[in-house]
Amino acid sequence: MKCHCHDRGTSCVELVPIFQNLSPEEKEEVAAITSEKIFQRGELIYGAGDKHDRLFIIHEGAVKIFRLSPSGKEQVIRVVEPGDFVGELSLFSHLPNTDYAMALSNARMCTIEGARLKELMMKYPTIALTIIQELSERLERAENVIENINLHSVDKRIAQFLLEMMNEKKEILLPMTRGDLASQIGVSQETLSRKLSAFEDQGFIKLVSRREIVILDEFALAELE
Numbered sequence: 140m141k142c143h144c145h146d147r148g149t150s151c152v153e154l155v156p157i158f159q160n161l162s163p164e165e166k167e168e169v170a171a172i173t174s175e176k177i178f179q180r181g182e183l184i185y186g187a188g189d190k191h192d193r194l195f196i197i198h199e200g201a202v203k204i205f206r207l208s209p210s211g212k213e214q215v216i217r218v219v220e221p222g223d224f225v226g227e228l229s230l231f232s233h234l235p236n237t238d239y240a241m242a243l244s245n246a247r248m249c250t251i252e253g254a255r256l257k258e259l260m261m262k263y264p265t266i267a268l269t270i271i272q273e274l275s276e277r278l279e280r281a282e283n284v285i286e287n288i289n290l291h292s293v294d295k296r297i298a299q300f301l302l303e304m305m306n307e308k309k310e311i312l313l314p315m316t317r318g319d320l321a322s323q324i325g326v327s328q329e330t331l332s333r334k335l336s337a338f339e340d341q342g343f344i345k346l347v348s349r350r351e352i353v354i355l356d357e358f359a360l361a362e363l364e
Contacts, residue, residue: 151249154222155196157269165263172255176248184240184248185226191236192253195226200246201314204238205322215322217277218243218315227274243315284325296324297334298360301344301352309354317349 151173152158152166161169176195178184184202185191195202197219204216204225216238219225225240260267291299300320304311313320321331335352338344343360345353354360 151196151198154198155224156222157224157266157273160265160269161263169251169259172259173249173251176250178242178246178248180242180244180246182242184242185236186239187237188235190233191226193226193250194224194253194256195240196224196249196251197221198247198249201243202240202246203243203315203319204240205319206238213322215315215319217280217323218319220314224273227270243319284323292364293326293330293334294363296326297331297338298343298363300324301354302357302360305354305357309357311352311354313350313352 150166150170152161152170158166158169173196178200184195187207198221201218201220202225203218206214206216208214228234228236256266260270300323301311304313315323317331318328321328324331326334335344335346338360339346341359343354343356345355347353
């Protein structure tokens with residue numbers, strides 16, 4: 140069905156950055172090939188080995204992208220929220236997925252068939268350029284994660300994540316469980332919980348709940364080695 144994803148009058152097409160530079164008429168053209176899909180919390184959107192040909196735009200909710208080792212250990216790659224997209228590799232590769240995508244909460248998405256989106260990318264090169272820019276930024280973030288794991292202490296990695304996640308009120312509302320967060324920054328859940336408690340004891344942060352954190356001393360966090 141045609142997408143009628145509206146949040147305060149904002150459609151999926153208007154929400155996602157890759158379409159923001161299009162004119163209203165061009166956005167309508169994209170919306171005409173867009174469909175809506177609802178996923179429940181914990182539902183798998185796609186899995187490793189799947190061959191799908193759709194771009195998924197998150198309109199409501201959050202989605203985690205992860206991989207599984209042969210032993211079944213989960214490695215969270217990133218968490219995406221409204222305005223972001225997943226499944227982009229279907230646009231550039233015919234190989235099966237290597238990642239899994241799962242809804243962290245009830246999620247509403249708009250999907251676009253890859254072949255039809257490719258046609259629009261040819262017609263409106265700005266879409267292709269913006270997708271390439273986003274993929275380049277994701278690659279840079281992935282390289283930074285690898286660098287941080289190899290070069291930085293656990294304290295510094297956790298501190299950097301907290302500083303990146305805080306809003307202007309110095310508050311953090313984790314979009315994921317602590318287990319997923321630990322996986323994403325390359326530590327065990329037990330180590331993460333222990334370090335967060337230590338940060339609280341030192342007066343760096345306040346743990347309001349399992350997912351809500353307040354930064355009390357951002358400068359001390361930034362200086363951790």
